[in-house]
């Protein structure tokens with residue numbers, strides 16, 4: 142009898158694994174998608190094979206919904222019936238919400254499709270992620286730059302073409318979408334617009350496509366033809382749509398590496414970054430939920446800012462967050478570091494001086510637009526709970542004390558630079574807002590920008606995330622101190638020259 146049951150068990154196992162294999166080998170693909178693939182294995186073979194390797198090509202939404210909540214990778218409770226029992230293929234994504242894509246939707250070999258699959262389309266199955274992302278500052282990165290007159294002035298002063306008239310430079314009016322698209326908007330995101338239609342000869346005959354302007358682009362605050370914001374492909378490149386990839390620092394480093402935003406450089410040389418580089422190949426980047434200590438032994442960007450983390454007993458340490466600022470009490474980036482803005486759209490902020498900035502030029506916060514002390518505490522605790530999975534309380538508290546101290550110190554060094562610049566404006570050694578001129582185009586103004594944008598930011602980022610060099614000699618305190626001296630010298634020189642010039646102009650007048 143025992144033997145019978147064990148034979149039965151073995152037979153059952155075989156049958157099970159056969160059906161499982163059959164399921165794994167033959168995921169159900171919709172008829173429409175089969176047609177897309179029929180052509181696209183020839184037209185764009187790279188896209189088809191990326192998709193074939195992705196999870197979405199292997200698991201139907203109905204199967205995904207059966208996973209226990211903690212392991213689930215789709216966040217809706219139900220998907221439209223037509224999509225539930227087929228894998229998410231070309232047709233399923235590229236035909237979603239066609240009507241809202243307006244003129245970006247087009248007739249393509251018998252199908253109505255659109256090329257841009259937007260964050261709103263992904264929301265059909267990943268509603269929670271898309272909703273959280275809309276509270277992430279990244280989703281507003283276009284407006285935060287281009288709809289803020291002060292920030293736009295910065296864009297113009299960097300991307301505008303300059304002339305020289307024999308004695309002084311002239312900054313031409315700037316309105317060059319192509320330059321903006323590959324400069325600031327590469328990361329912040331473009332507006333994608335449809336600019337008529339184009340008929341092209343393809344490998345499979347003549348076809349008509351909408352002509353997309355501002356594309357390609359994968360900026361985090363991209364404005365899509367359906368009006369939705371952001372591009373999920375900035376961290377989950379199509380068509381692999383990999384979560385493991387988004388958990389690795391290389392993904393974030395694409396945009397977080399410049400002297401203005403050196404999070405990735407800082408992380409690279411931090412102890413955490415070192416451990417990741419040395420041991421990371423042995424970690425499990427695919428596990429959901431992500432088990433601290435078991436799956437990884439030091440944090441990546443995602444661990445601290447985004448991921449769902451559990452301990453070895455399966456207790457939740459941190460919830461997944463595509464909002465990504467719900468563990469950040471501060472906005473470190475800026476003229477001065479300050480409490481985090483309440484809304485992702487920072488272009489709505491007005492300080493007392495009437496400028497669209499979260500601080501006065503003298504550093505006082507525009508508090509009504511910023512989170513209160515209580516929210517700061519909740520967010521600090523949420524981040525610290527992650528640290529405490531691997532560190533003791535005193536380690537973590539001392540580390541935060543240093544960060545808070547560094548915020549004060551770097552804000553003070555920005556204030557000193559601002560006083561020098563304000564004196565230059567007052568005494569006519571430079572032209573600023575009072576003269577209705579750019580505050581970013583003259584030499585002394587550019588030095589002031591470097592003071593906060595490069596050196597203060599770098600010092601703060603190094604303090605928050607490790608990487609001592611970036612707080613000292615590589616864009617850190619050395620430059621914070623040197624730059625102030627150079628600004629003061631330049632001001633002195635300009636004022637002296639100004640006095641000489643005024644005196645020279647006065648002399649002939651006196652002779653008359």
Ligand code: HEC
Pocket residue numbers: 173174176177178180181184231232235249250252254255256343344345346348350351
């Ligand atoms: C008869 C063959 C054929 C079929 C069927 C087909 N495609 Fe295409 N598709 C092409 C070719 C060829 C191109 C052009 C590639 C190029 O630009 O070089 C193309 C281009 C595209 C583009 C890019 C459009 C742009 O803006 O440049 C998308 C997106 C696309 N196809 C999606 C799909 C989807 C989704 C399906 C199924 C619903 C599908 N295709 C079915 C042949 C086909």
Ligand code: HEC
Pocket residue numbers: 213214215216260263264267270271274279361371372373374375376377384387388431443447448449450461463
């Ligand atoms: C700035 C980078 C970034 C952007 C942009 C981003 N994600 Fe993610 N995403 C991540 C990270 C990091 C993880 C891993 C989270 C974890 O470890 O729990 C992730 C995980 C996921 C997962 C798998 C986990 C799950 O079950 O939710 C889905 C699905 C997902 N993202 C969807 C989206 C969608 C949809 C968008 C666009 C609205 C988007 N993501 C935009 C970084 C990003």
Ligand code: HEC
Pocket residue numbers: 177178181185188189192197229230231232234235256257258259357358372374379380382
């Ligand atoms: C999960 C949704 C999803 C699925 C499934 C999907 N796509 Fe896409 N596809 C996208 C997204 C997102 C983009 C990026 C558009 C953009 O730039 O924002 C894209 C872009 C494209 C492009 C233009 C990219 C380029 O580099 O020119 C083509 C062509 C395309 N897809 C074809 C396909 C084909 C063929 C399949 C099936 C094998 C497929 N897609 C499956 C979401 C999807």
Ligand code: HEC
Pocket residue numbers: 196197200201202204205208213214215220224229233234237258259262263264265266267373374377382383384385
């Ligand atoms: C029709 C439903 C549907 C749509 C639309 C959809 N997905 Fe998914 N997605 C799924 C399913 C099903 C899975 C696999 C879930 C699982 O493995 O349990 C998945 C998994 C994922 C994952 C996790 C992959 C991993 O490696 O763990 C990411 C990231 C993701 N999708 C991003 C996107 C993005 C970005 C879009 C829009 C361009 C999108 N999805 C559109 C159903 C969808």
Ligand code: HEC
Pocket residue numbers: 277278279281282283285286327328329359360361375376387388392393394395396397442443446447465466469471472
């Ligand atoms: C395609 C470019 C791009 C990628 C990739 C990217 N980011 Fe960002 N990120 C930005 C931009 C641009 C902003 C600033 C938006 C603004 O201020 O308007 C930003 C802002 C942030 C902020 C500040 C949020 C705040 O509320 O203060 C954090 C944190 C952040 N990103 C983390 C990440 C992480 C973690 C990853 C990788 C998983 C990542 N980013 C990937 C471009 C990117």
Ligand code: HEC
Pocket residue numbers: 278285286292295296299300324325326327328329395396397398399402473474487
């Ligand atoms: C390589 C990617 C990248 C490029 C290119 C880029 N930025 Fe950014 N930008 C970022 C990131 C990342 C942040 C967020 C930093 C943070 O919060 O720590 C940011 C934030 C900003 C902010 C703050 C906006 C807010 O929320 O208030 C301004 C202003 C800004 N950038 C100006 C510019 C200008 C001007 C250009 C072009 C000359 C530019 N950026 C180009 C990545 C980029």
Ligand code: HEC
Pocket residue numbers: 390393394397404405406408409413440441442443444445446468469470471472473474524605606
């Ligand atoms: C050990 C945890 C940890 C890791 C790992 C980490 N960060 Fe941070 N990050 C922090 C803390 C703490 C802060 C400061 C919190 C605040 O801004 O309130 C911060 C701040 C930031 C900011 C500044 C947001 C602002 O206020 O302007 C950005 C952007 C950022 N991190 C991106 C990244 C990127 C990209 C990586 C990976 C290359 C990374 N972080 C790795 C903990 C971490």
Ligand code: HEC
Pocket residue numbers: 412413416433434437438439440444445524525527528529530531532537540607
């Ligand atoms: C998954 C485990 C893990 C998490 C989570 C983690 N760390 Fe670490 N951290 C480590 C390990 C391991 C080291 C190396 C310790 C050593 O070599 O003595 C380290 C080193 C550090 C160091 C370097 C100290 C020095 O002087 O070199 C600092 C600072 C630090 N962590 C702060 C933090 C903070 C703050 C957080 C949360 C925002 C955090 N860590 C989250 C594992 C972690």
